[in-house]
Amino acid sequence: MSNAFVARSLDEIRFWSRIMKEHSLFLKLGFRCEDTQLINEANQFYSLFEGIERQAHSHTVATDPEQIQRFNVEVRNAAAHIWAFKRKVLGLVLSCQMPGANNFPLLIDHTSREANYFKNRLEQLNSGKLDPLPDAIINENVFFLRIMADHAKFIGHLLDPSERQLVEQARNFSHDFDQLLFQAQDLDSMRPQSQTVSLLDQFLDENRVSVKSLRDFKKTARDLIEACRIKSIIHPLLADHVFREAERFLTIIDMFEQSLASVKSK
Structure with missing residues (x-):
């Protein structure tokens, strides 16, 4: 264990604990008034991850790795x-035990996939068994491309139907990211033969262009929502939440491209 382990751990926890905290809020906002037990549980998770986030920011790279x-x-x-x-909660919604609740099943599943990703990443860090670069590139892109496709779908459904142009843009992004996800899954199934530097480099280049476009769309939507200039039922924090996740994906793509460049230069 080293300073790099500490820095990577704190980066993951600072980012994802805030995401988990906000998921608790979004789920709570979608519960019905009578769902008092679920609301209480969501509040407890909000407090739990708020404390974790605060603790993560109290540490530095000089903190003892142990x-x-x-x-x-x-x-x-x-x-x-x-x-x-x-x-x-997903089970309750899918078995029709919460009629009138406002959390889409896909949104609940989406948030659970992110919690599982976070859990697995911490396990990897503690075991020292991070994926080799070619596997990490494919695995991270399969995960995040699906997240981005989901975001586009949620935005399209939560905008007011009268916002026709923005709804259409969201639908187009949903289609584009579904196609990118299918391509990533194809590359995944062709492993290890697909893991050449040239194929992975092109893969990252193509994804970067699309993620940047979606990131910019999310930023515009976030700014318009915060300024009350468009009609939607999107919470301003949710608009910022999905923007930050797109930024995170772009940062990861940058890191992979730098690593691939190092491999090519050897």
Whole structure:
């Protein structure tokens, strides 16, 4: 374990604990007034991840790696618990036990996939068994491309139907990212033969262009929502939430492209 382990762990926890905290809020806002137990559970998760986020910002890269390793275990367990909560809620919605609730099943599933991703990443960091670069490139893109496709669908459904141009743009992004996801899954199924530097480089280039376009669309939507200039039922925090996840994906693509460039230069 080293400073790099500490820095990577804190980066993951600072980003994803805020995401988990906000998921708790969004789920709560979609519950019915009578869902008091679920509302209480969501509030508890909000407080839990708010505390984790605060604690993560209190640490620095100089913090003892063993202390961060223990922190990772604590946060991993919190992520596992919120994953279980989300799957419970999904089961209630899909079995029609919450008629009138306002959380889309796909949105609940989406948030649970992110909790599982967070949990798995902390396990990888603590075990020291991160994916080799070619596997990491495909795995991260398969995960995030689906997240981006979901976001486009949610935006299209939560905008007021009278916002026809924006709704159409969201639908187009949904289609584009579904196609990119299918391509990524094809590359995945062709492993390891598909993991050449040239194919992975082109893969990242293509995804970068599309993610940047979606990121810019989300930024515009966020700014318009915050200024109350468009009609929607999108919470301003949700608009910023999906924007930050697109920014995260672009940062990851940048990191992979730099790593591939190092491989090519050898």
